[in-house]
Amino acid sequence: MSTPFRYTEPLPPKSATGTVAEVYAQIALDFGIAEPVTFVVLSSAPELLAPTWALMRESLIAGAGSRTGKELAALGVSLANKCPFCVDAHTVLLHATGDHGLAERLARGEAPQSEEHARVLAWGRHTRVPGAALEPYPFPREHAPAYLGTALTFHFINRIASALLTENLLPAGAQRFRAVRSLAGRTLARTVRRPARPGTALALLDHIDPGEAPAWADGTPVGLAYAALLRAAMRGAGLLDTDDHHLVEQTLQDWDGSHPPLTLDGFPDRRERPGARLALLAALAPYRITDEDVAAWRRPEHTDHCLVHLVAYGAFVAVDRIESSLSAQIIREAL
Template structure:
């Protein structure tokens, strides 16, 4: 039977208990999609699932800023990261906001006719480049936690999707058809237009010290969710040896946001440093992770839980490189 999952076999959502079951219930209510694969694939690691959902919810769904604008930023991020699964998802969600012509213009690969919409997509694209100039913002400055939180959320989700899911958002690639995109989007309209209460997802998380929340979040729940995801994702570092840590850190220190060239490999040898190879692929080119890469690292001791943690660690190392390059220059002024 075909499956959307690559390299792992998550348990069916109906068997979920505890935090995972509670997160699924929130996702169904606030996102409008029952058991989306981008979160189901994280279910072997409840803390990752809960914190990844929390960051997306508190920024994209409940955070400051308009939903259409944040969907455009998320789409720009997904284009920059070459994640067709997420590009298609945000095209469908733009239909849900009621912006049907805009959704189809983007589905055709065209630039939005509205200048502000075009600037939002481009702003999302530029966030992939550590240190890229992002001001002036194409949105009110007081909405920065919602927009930047959305961008960072999808820099993480894009990498998880590209590494551990196939490219098909819907069975058989049905999202390629305009009528299907429109119908699916319209089915989510009521949920997308519903006002969500900020902070509701924080009940799923372990307590976070106030000092861990980044300054750009301005004391909003977005910062708590970001700190929780950072903590959960970095636990995957324990799966690497000290020498592999050095390889990963050295590669990310000089990363400029570019995609690795297809000619030549440029990644650690899978026989000598299979863990470092997987982590760096997850960070820089998750769409290039192969069965051979996974098999070279995986032993009897490495469960799906371990693989998801390692991929999440690599994904978040890239997110952290992007965020840290921004946080040194961003100060959120009172509106």
């Protein structure tokens, strides 16, 4: 029987307990999809699952600004990261907002007719480049925490999806048919268009320290969720030895947002440094992770929990590089 999970075997959502069950309940209520595989794949690591959901909920769903605009920003991020799963998901969600014509233009690879929509989509694409000039924003400045949080959320989720899931949003790739996309979106319309109260997801987090929230979040719940995910994702560094950890961190410091060449020049050999290779692929080109890469790293003691943490670490090192450049840019402009 086919499964959307490439390298893990998550427990059936109906058997979930504790934090995982609480997250699933919120997802069903506020996202409209009972058990989305982008979150189920993280369920072996509840400490990652909860803040990932919290960051998405507090930015994309409950954050300020139009849902259409934030879906466009997320779609731009997903296009920049070459994540077909997430591109298809955001196209369906644009149908859910009622923007059917926009959704289908984008599904055909065409530009939005509206200049405002085109600017938001381009802005989302541009966020992949660390240090890129993201201002003036194509949305009101007071909406910036939600839009920035949405972009950073999907820089993370894109990498998780590309590394650990197949490309098909729906079985047999049914999302490629217009009627299916439209119907799927319409089934989510009531939930997507319903206002959500900010801050609800924070109750799922183990540790909240307002002092750790980034300045760009401007005191919103988005910043607390981001800080919680940063803390949880970076724990995956413990799966690498000191030299591999240093290699990953240094490589990302020098990253300019480009995709690696087909030859993967400069990537460690999978036989010699499989952990560093897997983490770097998760950061820079998760769609290039192969069965051989995972098999070379995985040993009997490496459970699904370990694999999810290593991929999440690599993914978040890239997110942190983007966010750090963004924060530095905001500080410079404030001086």
